[in-house]
Amino acid sequence: MNAAPPSGRPPPFLRIIARQDGALVLYDSLSGAAATLPATAIDDLASERDPGKALQNILDETGLSCTDPAHDRAVFEAHCHANRADTPERNSFRIGFLLDRLDEAQLNVAVAAAREEMNRRRNAPLFLHFWTWSAAAFAALHGTMQALTAAGPSPGARAADISLTLDASFPADDRAEETLEAFSALCGGTCQAVFMLHETALEKAGSAQAYAHEVFRWQSLFFRFGFTPAFILLIGPASRKTMGEDFFEELCFSGVYPRNIHMSFVMSPPDEAAISCEMHGLDGHLYADAATTLLSRATHRIVEPLALGYGDALRGALSRDARWPRFYHCPYTRPTLFFAGDHAGACPVALTRAATGDRGIAPLLSPAQNPDAALMSRWRQRGPHSIDACRGCGAAALCASGCPLAAFEKHGSIDAPDCPPVEAIDKALGALLTQEAGTAG
Numbered sequence: 001m002n003a004a005p006p007s008g009r010p011p012p013f014l015r016i017i018a019r020q021d022g023a024l025v026l027y028d029s030l031s032g033a034a035a036t037l038p039a040t041a042i043d044d045l046a047s048e049r050d051p052g053k054a055l056q057n058i059l060d061e062t063g064l065s066c067t068d069p070a071h072d073r074a075v076f077e078a079h080c081h082a083n084r085a086d087t088p089e090r091n092s093f094r095i096g097f098l099l100d101r102l103d104e105a106q107l108n109v110a111v112a113a114a115r116e117e118m119n120r121r122r123n124a125p126l127f128l129h130f131w132t133w134s135a136a137a138f139a140a141l142h143g144t145m146q147a148l149t150a151a152g153p154s155p156g157a158r159a160a161d162i163s164l165t166l167d168a169s170f171p172a173d174d175r176a177e178e179t180l181e182a183f184s185a186l187c188g189g190t191c192q193a194v195f196m197l198h199e200t201a202l203e204k205a206g207s208a209q210a211y212a213h214e215v216f217r218w219q220s221l222f223f224r225f226g227f228t229p230a231f232i233l234l235i236g237p238a239s240r241k242t243m244g245e246d247f248f249e250e251l252c253f254s255g256v257y258p259r260n261i262h263m264s265f266v267m268s269p270p271d272e273a274a275i276s277c278e279m280h281g282l283d284g285h286l287y288a289d290a291a292t293t294l295l296s297r298a299t300h301r302i303v304e305p306l307a308l309g310y311g312d313a314l315r316g317a318l319s320r321d322a323r324w325p326r327f328y329h330c331p332y333t334r335p336t337l338f339f340a341g342d343h344a345g346a347c348p349v350a351l352t353r354a355a356t357g358d359r360g361i362a363p364l365l366s367p368a369q370n371p372d373a374a375l376m377s378r379w380r381q382r383g384p385h386s387i388d389a390c391r392g393c394g395a396a397a398l399c400a401s402g403c404p405l406a407a408f409e410k411h412g413s414i415d416a417p418d419c420p421p422v423e424a425i426d427k428a429l430g431a432l433l434t435q436e437a438g439t440a441g
Helices: 038-046 050-061 069-083 104-120 134-137 141-149 174-185 200-207 208-224 242-255 284-291 310-320 348-355 359-364 373-381 404-411 422-440
Strands: 014-018 024-028 034-035 091-096 127-129 160-164 189-197 227-235 260-266 336-340 343-345
Touching: 014 310, 014 422, 024 310, 034 038, 091 104, 091 348, 104 141, 104 260, 104 336, 104 343, 127 141, 127 200, 134 141, 141 174, 189 208, 189 422, 200 208, 200 242, 208 227, 208 242, 227 242, 242 260, 242 359, 260 284, 284 310, 284 422, 336 348, 336 373, 343 348, 343 373, 348 359
Parallel strands: 091 127, 091 336, 127 160, 160 189, 189 227, 227 260
Antiparallel strands: 014 024, 024 034, 336 343
């Protein structure tokens, strides 16, 4: 006879999601263990003389209990620390240029600082990021890459993975093709084109159909030169239909591969700064409101939402078995050096704001000609292991403390949480899981 499993306690990162059909979905975001208790099991619990003990027995049987919650938290925090180690042998680093906000002199300064950093990190994998929101900025790609890889004290023709971000608001014409051909000839690693698609660019195109057609033309051009495309729809309160429904469907029918389409629900219509990062200004309430309508439409079931942010991370775990704890929220918390105007920093949104005159953002940035390593380290070290308000939170392994810039905007410091509306999102996901369970049944 097998011995009964040792009785423990609920793990510190357990999420309990109530489905509308009465079932409970239990998920431990640290271990990845999950279980669904049907409504009948919940009724049986209620009839028990000691429901708490009966529930604990269920947790034990399903592997959703732990003997030492403090140990689980320590394991999570140790992983957070380990993922932030800046050792050249193991850690990748990122260098990027917001080309619309760099004049010729500023770009020369930025390239010189970038080459110095590349030289310092000769043994680490390199990612190069470029943001281009206009034809003029796109035309600067080749010259910038030439300057970065020219012979000299920097690593020369060093292989680097490329991320090129644009919004397809300018035409994929012959000049763009020539630029991309010359640029791609200098690229020695994998290449990704990230389309940040938003309402303002759609209005400029004139219609959802016209905008989708231009995106498809860009996709075809990038395919020709070996780029893998990804498409991020920025959806605000007023653009749920225009972007989330009409434009999304036009993309699908225009020939864009829908598996690579993602949605980011944001608080307000995005400006140039906001479209540089899909993780800034996330609107958890809008996500919760849209989850049971927009994301459950027949045409939208192919959407693979971004696996960043509390709502998408939890939904990915529960509906796609994509189980993992989140150690970062910000995608730019690895060693990172981005440039815009006269500034260097880790946040493309903050850099764009500073380059357009926002002096209040200065504490997050350093001069481009002399990047502040301590400031970069502080950005990288921030997380759910370093913020007191996060260290006892059951959502920390999915939320990962939220956006550092949003925390700065709310609290005057990045060393503070940017909390999502956990209860609202949990409730919405419960409704969505109910719909998905009904469809599967």
